[in-house]
Amino acid sequence: MRSFPPLPDVRGSPAPDDLLDGHLWLLELIDGTGLRFSMDESGLLRFGGPETTYAGPEAVPIALRPAVGRVRERFDREALRGAVDDPEGVVFFGVATHHRGTDYDWDRLPPFLGTDVWIGPREETETGAFRPPDAAAAIFEGIGLGAVNAFEREVNGRDFDPETYAIPGSAWRDGPAAGVVVRNKRGGRGKVLAAGAATGAGERPREGDSDVPPLDDPEAIAAAYATEERIERVVDDLDRRKAGATVDAVADGVVEAVARETPVRFGAGGERADPDRVRAAVVERVRVVVDGR
Structure with missing residues (x-):
């Protein structure tokens, strides 16, 4: 598969040849x-x-x-x-x-x-x-x-x-x-x-950051980010796509939404949250919302 084209920073260094022509x-x-x-x-x-x-x-x-x-x-x-x-x-x-x-x-x-x-x-x-x-x-x-x-x-x-x-x-x-x-x-x-932009940095969250729960505590992550609003949004999306808003499907969608929308990073290693443990903590919160609809 063709590779991504290079995208050099042109501020503070000469622009690539002919970039600013035309x-x-x-x-x-x-x-x-x-x-x-x-x-x-x-x-x-x-x-x-x-x-x-x-x-x-x-x-x-x-x-x-x-x-x-x-x-x-x-x-x-x-x-x-x-x-x-x-x-x-x-x-x-x-x-x-x-x-x-x-x-x-x-x-x-x-x-x-x-x-x-x-x-x-x-x-x-x-x-x-x-x-x-x-x-x-x-x-x-x-x-x-x-x-x-x-x-x-x-x-x-x-x-x-x-x-x-x-x-x-x-x-x-x-x-x-x-x-x-x-x-x-x-x-x-x-x-x-932009000045101070974090683009491309992929900064990992650190325990103790005011807006990031402890990464070794799935319940804390679920409490902070598996909100009723986020769960309802995933349910509505599954309903729109007629994909079946089961507890398992919604839990998967909520974990994906947390991974996309929050500072929490998932994966192996001490600085990343375990997705399976977080999903297990999310399931019961999802069940309450889904059963209550």
Whole structure:
């Protein structure tokens, strides 16, 4: 699967060659984890992160599973087959939105937002290429997925100074964006980070942080984050998708929501919460809500 294109920081260092020539698109930089996927001949979607591909659903990190679920639910396979001669040569790139230091309005922010589309060669004499930002946005719309939002389009590169550029307010939170992605139509790209942005840092929560329960106490994590509002939201989503709002399904959804929306990190190791123990603590809270509906 094609790798993510590099995205160098252009503030405080020379911009990549020719990036600021011509006209630019300025896109919101979303604080999350890169997610890429492609479709094989049978229609099966295969997913990968920034540095690996996932063998199956269980291999996807919990915080990224809502993004994978969104893509699987909405991806229009027939639209892709009708648009290109070789669907297997297309790789889609985007960001799985989850808490990495920036607190978004999680109810509004989609679990996945598209950023790039790579279309491979159709003939042996051709080479593949990333599509320009406007074309990529149209492709994502055509297959049923959203793309990152643009702050400005067709900005003359001579009028853009990354050193003095003021980061706009985010479309997905009450506050500034984590940064801005600068793109031109020849494939050039870079980023301008907001001052103090945690983008890409993947900071682990520390016990004793005022907003993070002790990671060795699943009951405390469940009490803090498996709220009735969050449980009801998962139930409503399952009902909307006619997926069956059983206690087990809702508990799985709540753990995924906690992984996506809160500072808690799941996995092995002393600085990460055990997902199975947290799920066990969540189940009884879910049962009370589900049985009471």
